[in-house]
Amino acid sequence: MSQEILAKLLPVTANFDLRGVVVDAEPWGSGHINNTYRLTVNQSGLTVHYILQGINQNIFPNVPKLMENIQRVTRHIASRNPQDPRASLTIVDARDGKPYWQNPADKACYRVYVFIEGAKTVDAVTCPEQAYQAARTFGAFQCALADMPGAPLFESIVDFHHTPKRFQKFLKVLKEDKMDRAKLCQKEIDFALAHEKECSIVVDLLANGGLPPRVTHNDTKINNVMLDAKTGEGVCVIDLDTCMPGSCLYDFGDEIRTTTATAAEDERDLSKVRFDLNLFEALVKGYLSTAGGFLTPEEKMLLPFSGRLLTGECGLRFLTDFLEGDVYFKIHRDGHNLDRCRTQFELVAQMESLENEMNKFVK
Ligand code: ADP
Ligand code: GN1
Numbered sequence: 064m065s066q067e068i069l070a071k072l073l074p075v076t077a078n079f080d081l082r083g084v085v086v087d088a089e090p091w092g093s094g095h096i097n098n099t100y101r102l103t104v105n106q107s108g109l110t111v112h113y114i115l116q117g118i119n120q121n122i123f124p125n126v127p128k129l130m131e132n133i134q135r136v137t138r139h140i141a142s143r144n145p146q147d148p149r150a151s152l153t154i155v156d157a158r159d160g161k162p163y164w165q166n167p168a169d170k171a172c173y174r175v176y177v178f179i180e181g182a183k184t185v186d187a188v189t190c191p192e193q194a195y196q197a198a199r200t201f202g203a204f205q206c207a208l209a210d211m212p213g214a215p216l217f218e219s220i221v222d223f224h225h226t227p228k229r230f231q232k233f234l235k236v237l238k239e240d241k242m243d244r245a246k247l248c249q250k251e252i253d254f255a256l257a258h259e260k261e262c263s264i265v266v267d268l269l270a271n272g273g274l275p276p277r278v279t280h281n282d283t284k285i286n287n288v289m290l291d292a293k294t295g296e297g298v299c300v301i302d303l304d305t306c307m308p309g310s311c312l313y314d315f316g317d318e319i320r321t322t323t324a325t326a327a328e329d330e331r332d333l334s335k336v337r338f339d340l341n342l343f344e345a346l347v348k349g350y351l352s353t354a355g356g357f358l359t360p361e362e363k364m365l366l367p368f369s370g371r372l373l374t375g376e377c378g379l380r381f382l383t384d385f386l387e388g389d390v391y392f393k394i395h396r397d398g399h400n401l402d403r404c405r406t407q408f409e410l411v412a413q414m415e416s417l418e419n420e421m422n423k424f425v426k
């Protein structure tokens with residue numbers, strides 16, 4: 064199987080100077096957006112790995128600007144950590160000198176990163192220490208981006224966390240119901256409709272100056288941070304496609320979404336899906352240990368709410384994609400996006416009932 068994949072990818076890898084012979088290629092990780100492979104390269108007897116990604120150009124049509132963002136961010140993070148090569152993703156340029164390669168035949172774009180060895184990602188946390196480490200690492204990343212020189216980053220997905228616009232899109236897709244699926248998810252539709260009011264809290268505050276704009280990652284789910292395989296310490300923030308102007312609350316909210324849940328995002332048995340206050344507390348401690356110094360009182364106050372907002376937004380996006388016919392997120396089974404939506408809405412409901420406890424802890 065992996066040899067078949069290798070045969071397909073060799074014409075792609077030939078366009079990058081990998082300093083050896085590519086001997087294996089296997090699908091890697093569980094991201095929903097790009098096509099990710101781990102390459103094994105024999106460099107004069109030494110085995111070295113790389114990450115090769117086919118970039119999702121439906122979602123990121125402007126690859127040159129996308130890669131310029133990633134180049135700026137990775138260089139800046141690397142310059143902040145000169146002693147630690149694992150602290151930043153490292154792009155391997157194509158032979159033509161660009162940070163990606165475009166196949167002239169079908170226009171598909173690919174990029175290569177140095178593989179971060181001795182580290183792992185997890186799809187669900189198993190202990191508070193992992194939550195602490197993930198949040199500490201994302202907080203440090205935000206802190207480092209705060210003084211990145213140059214013009215604002217390119218908006219790789221416009222209005223990515225504009226929750227009210229996400230809500231309007233949901234209403235439109237629901238009205239069309241072109242796959243005739245609304246009848247399969249009436250409970251989830253009702254849940255979404257009942258939460259419209261909360262959608263605009265953060266975007267309104269950003270617009271009226273109540274919250275400061277920041278440079279953020281915007282996709283801080285738990286499998287976008289690498290943890291040391293031995294010590295469990297946070298090593299590196301990855302998946303930089305959505306680094307752009309945003310709010311700290313987008314990042315912290317998405318951390319809450321995936322780092323305080325006791326089950327995977329697509330768990331079908333909702334009795335296993337629990338928002339865990341201990342994990343939340345570890346997350347808050349980790350985040351404040353690196354980001355606490357620059358957050359405004361308003362940002363701090365909204366940290367607990369951001370969990371509900373981002374978890375609800377993500378559930379809404381899964382529901383919209385289910386209704387639309389699974390056109391955005393990769394799915395691996397029928398109803399996958401609906402299963403994902405259900406876990407997210409379950410978490411929102413639990414966070415609502417624990418609102419006082421969450422607020423008390425942050426205070
Ligand atoms: P997607 O945008 O599809 O989520 P990611 O960039 O997050 O893609 O990559 C998918 C997975 O591949 C990650 O969750 C991680 O496990 C792994 N990965 C990505 N980049 C690296 C890297 N440089 N070194 C090691 N593993 C990586
Ligand atoms: C996607 O790329 P990945 O799998 O890390 C998505 C996020 C969602 C997440 C839900 C560019 O993240 O916004 O929160 O799935 N990324 C993009 O799991 O849409």
Ligand code: MG
Nearest residue numbers: 094286287302
């Ligand atoms: Mg990812």
